[in-house]
Structures are given as C-alpha cells and as structure tokens.
Amino acid sequence: MPGIAAPRGTHDLLPDAAPAWLWLHDVHARVAGAFGYQLIDTPIFEHAELIERGVGTGTDVVDKETYTFKDRGDRLVTLRPEGTAGVLRAVLTANLVQEVRPVRVHYAGPMFRYDRPQRGRQRQFAQVGVECIGEASAHLDAEVIEMGWRFIEELGVTGVSLQVNSLGDGDDRRRYREALIAYYEPHAGRLCDDCRTRLRTNPLRLLDCKRDADLVADAPRMTDSLGPASRAWFQQVVDDLGAAGIPFTHNPRLVRGLDYYMHTSFEYWHESLKGAQNALGGGGRYDGLAEVLGFPATPGIGYAMGVERLLLAAGDGGRVPPPQPACDAVAASLEPEQAQAAAGVARTLRNAGVRTVLDVSDRKLDRKLRNADRLGARVVVLIGPEEQAEGSATVRDLRNRQQHRAPLQRLAAAVAETLASPEATPA
Numbered sequence: 382m383p384g385i386a387a388p389r390g391t392h393d394l395l396p397d398a399a400p401a402w403l404w405l406h407d408v409h410a411r412v413a414g415a416f417g418y419q420l421i422d423t424p425i426f427e428h429a430e431l432i433e434r435g436v437g438t439g440t441d442v443v444d445k446e447t448y449t450f451k452d453r454g455d456r457l458v459t460l461r462p463e464g465t466a467g468v469l470r471a472v473l474t475a476n477l478v479q480e481v482r483p484v485r486v487h488y489a490g491p492m493f494r495y496d497r498p499q500r501g502r503q504r505q506f507a508q509v510g511v512e513c514i515g516e517a518s519a520h521l522d523a524e525v526i527e528m529g530w531r532f533i534e535e536l537g538v539t540g541v542s543l544q545v546n547s548l549g550d551g552d553d554r555r556r557y558r559e560a561l562i563a564y565y566e567p568h569a570g571r572l573c574d575d576c577r578t579r580l581r582t583n584p585l586r587l588l589d590c591k592r593d594a595d596l597v598a599d600a601p602r603m604t605d606s607l608g609p610a611s612r613a614w615f616q617q618v619v620d621d622l623g624a625a626g627i628p629f630t631h632n633p634r635l636v637r638g639l640d641y642y643m644h645t646s647f648e649y650w651h652e653s654l655k656g657a658q659n660a661l662g663g664g665g666r667y668d669g670l671a672e673v674l675g676f677p678a679t680p681g682i683g684y685a686m687g688v689e690r691l692l693l694a695a696g697d698g699g700r701v702p703p704p705q706p707a708c709d710a711v712a713a714s715l716e717p718e719q720a721q722a723a724a725g726v727a728r729t730l731r732n733a734g735v736r737t738v739l740d741v742s743d744r745k746l747d748r749k750l751r752n753a754d755r756l757g758a759r760v761v762v763l764i765g766p767e768e769q770a771e772g773s774a775t776v777r778d779l780r781n782r783q784q785h786r787a788p789l790q791r792l793a794a795a796v797a798e799t800l801a802s803p804e805a806t807p808a
C-alpha cells in the first residue's frame with residue numbers, strides 16, 4: 382500500500398537541496414542587511430479580515446486562493462498568502478515608526494495560495510521580502526528596487542528584466558478606471574466571464590487577462606491618466622535607477638495581482654520561467670494600506686520574491702552551492718563492547734569542531750566503511766578491543782586508503798591533520 386502523499390501543490394525540502402536553500406536565505410539577509418534592513422518574523426496565520434482588507438476583495442488571491450477556516454474558538458483565520466499586510470500590522474502595532482522613520486525590515490517564510498499547481502507555482506511556497514515603512518519618498522522606491530536587483534545579481538541569476546510602472550495616486554487611479562470602463566464597455570459581450578465581473582469590481586485586472594490579449598493591446602495606458610505630481614514622482618524613480626546603473630523597462634501595462642499598490646510598482650521577470658509564472662518577484666508602494674487596515678495613514682514600499690522560482694532560475698547557471706556531505710568523520714566500534722568508547726570519541730571530535738556521525742549499527746566493518754563513504758565522510762575513527770586496551774583509536778583516511786593509530790589525547794589533532802591533507806588523485 383502506498384503511504385500517505387504530501388498535499389498537492391506542496392513540496393519537501395530534502396537534505397540535498399538544503400545548502401542551496403540556506404545559501405539563498407543567507408544572501409538575502411546579507412544584501413538586505415547591507416542596506417540597513419533588520420529581520421522581522423510574523424505569524425503564518427492572521428485574522429481573515431486583515432488579509433481580505435489588505436490584499437483586497439476582487440483580487441484572485443482573496444476571492445479564489447486563500448486558505449481560510451474557523452479555528453476552535455470560532456475565529457475566522459487565513460493562512461497568509463503574502464507577507465506585507467502582516468508585517469505592516471506588526472510594525473504599526475509595535476509603534477516602531479514612532480522611533481525611527483522609515484522602519485526597514487526583511488523577512489522570509491512560507492505563504493499559501495490555493496492556486497493551480499505547475500512548475501514555479503505551488504500552494505505552499507516561500508518568499509523572501511523587504512518592507513520600508515513610514516516615509517514617502519521616490520528615493521526609497523529606487524532603494525527597494527535596487528536592493529532586489531542586487532540580491533538577484535548576488536545569486537548569479539542572469540536573464541532578468543526589470544519591469545517598472547506607475548499606478549499613480551488615488552485620483553489618477555479613478556481617472557484611469559473610468560477610461561478603462563469606457564473602453565471596455567462596448568466590448569463587454571465578448572469578454573471572458575472573469576473579465577466581465579472584473580469590469581465592475583476591479584477594471585485594472587482586465588489588463589492581466591491572457592484571453593482578451595488583443596483588447597489589452599489597445600487599451601488606454603495608465604501613463605496617460607497620471608497627474609503632474611505622479612509624473613514627477615515616477616521621473617525621480619527613473620532618474621535614481623539610471624544613476625544606480627540598473628537597466629529597466631517602463632511597462633505601462635504592468636498591473637500587480639494585489640490591490641494595495643499606488644505610484645511605483647515593479648516586477649523582476651526571468652526568461653526561463655514562462656507565462657504567468659515568469660515573475661521572480663515584485664513589489665511596489667502601498668501608501669493607502671495602513672488606513673485600510675485601521676491604522677493611521679503610513680506610507681510604505683517593499684518587494685517579495687519567490688524562493689522556489691529563484692532557485693529554479695539560479696539552477697540555470699547561477700551560483701547555487703552543490704549538496705554537502707553530512708559529516709567529516711564517522712566514529713565506529715569494531716564490537717558492541719566498544720560502543721561507549723566510540724560514542725566518547727565522537728563527542729571529543731565534535732567538541733573539536735569536526736562534524737561527526739556515530740555509527741551505532743552492529744554491521745560488519747566493510748559495511749560500516751561503505752556507509753561512512755556514502756555519508757561523504759573523509760575519515761573513519763575505529764575503536765576495537767586493542768585500541769580500547771591501549772587508550773587509542775585507528776584513524777582511517779577513506780580517500781587515501783591509509784590508516785594509523787593515535788592516542789586518544791592526540792585524536793582530535795590527528796583527525797584534523799588527515800582532513801587537512803590533500804586527497805590522492807585517482808590513478
């Protein structure tokens with residue numbers, strides 16, 4: 382009988398893939414740290430209302446993709462589909478913006494969207510992200526976009542195109558909504574079902590439709606609805622990105638899947654990820670979000686990137702580190718009588734900083750050696766009756782096929798020397 386499978390749209394991080402996973406998170410923390418961003422961590426579930434109001438009803442994420450359920454106390458909760466609403470809630474609840482402005486934070490963790498699974502799209506996926514909260518400045522938009530770009534560069538991922546757009550402010554959005562409705566209404570009869578609903582609820586989302594692509598091509602451009610202040614804001618971002626030497630495309634059709642954006646919005650696209658899954662990450666400014674969540678008006682900007690998508694892209698020529706051996710050394714006894722002595726040896730080696738696995742099996746010696754080799758160990762330390770009697774251990778170099786005895790007092794040094802010695806090149 383097959384065992385119970387993992388839920389659809391989830392995946393397991395297996396040990397071979399762990400070094401790449403850790404490396405990516407390290408690089409992100411380092412790049413964000415270089416810009417003065419500090420780590421924040423928020424709950425995986427939130428009150429359903431936070432997500433509903435934050436991400437916005439009328440978005441696919443809220444209408445079709447949330448995992449929402451009642452807990453045992455009859456409270457409606459949602460597994461977070463993204464991190465921004467929760468991070469903003471945390472920062473504002475803790476009054477961090479009273480102390481310094483802006484608050485600069487980075488985060489990492491799992492997100493949940495009930496999406497149709499395919500390559501690069503899962504129901505549980507991980508994001509790394511940043512939020513810069515409490516100050517409205519176009520220079521911060523450029524800072525955040527640059528940080529994301531530097532992160533991707535550090536991963537060694539190439540073939541990325543940065544798409545940037547301005548969604549303007551509330552007035553610009555209202556003007557643009559009206560222009561879109563006026564344009565689409567005569568075609569309402571031929572729109573797909575989703576788009577007919579969106580025309581009433583969220584017309585900007587019509588620009589995302591793949592089925593009505595010909596209509597999208599001739600639709601009015603957001604840029605034409607921008608007022609002078611929004612144009613100046615966007616120009617500042619464009620100038621700053623130019624000064625930072627970051628290549629980008631102004632894409633007036635770029636709309637984001639979440640509702641809270643205004644002014645600058647952006648995505649990092651990758652050539653190898655096809656179709657709707659081509660975004661490695663994205664973000665934008667969300668100056669109206671705090672009020673929607675019931676807090677005093679507080680501006681903010683941030684991005685989030687998909688860890689699995691980044692690893693797929695980094696796997697094609699990036700700097701992903703290879704799988705690592707589980708240990709440097711294996712400690713084993715020849716007979717059950719020396720088991721505790723072998724455990725003592727393992728302890729000594731670990732205390733000296735040598736990653737050591739204790740072989741507790743009662744297998745024969747050649748099986749123990751083979752097992753140590755499979756674990757990737759360079760050295761096996763053996764204790765038999767003779768070694769135990771004289772207070773020593775046998776240090777066997779699996780690569781150079783040499784061995785010698787070392788007194789227990791010198792054991793850590795002897796193992797360290799073996800690990801540091803060059804490996805013989807195979808004949």
Ligand code: HAM
Pocket residue numbers: 462463464465494496501502503504505506507508510511512638639660661662663664665666667682683684685686687688689690
């Ligand atoms: P988002 O564009 O919805 O933005 O998601 C950011 C990234 O998460 C995507 O570009 C993609 O790489 C990854 N992602 C999204 N859905 C999935 C999925 N089903 N499977 C795998 N990866 C996925 C946000 O989440 C915003 N909170 C970004 C932000 C931060 N805006 C301001 N601050």
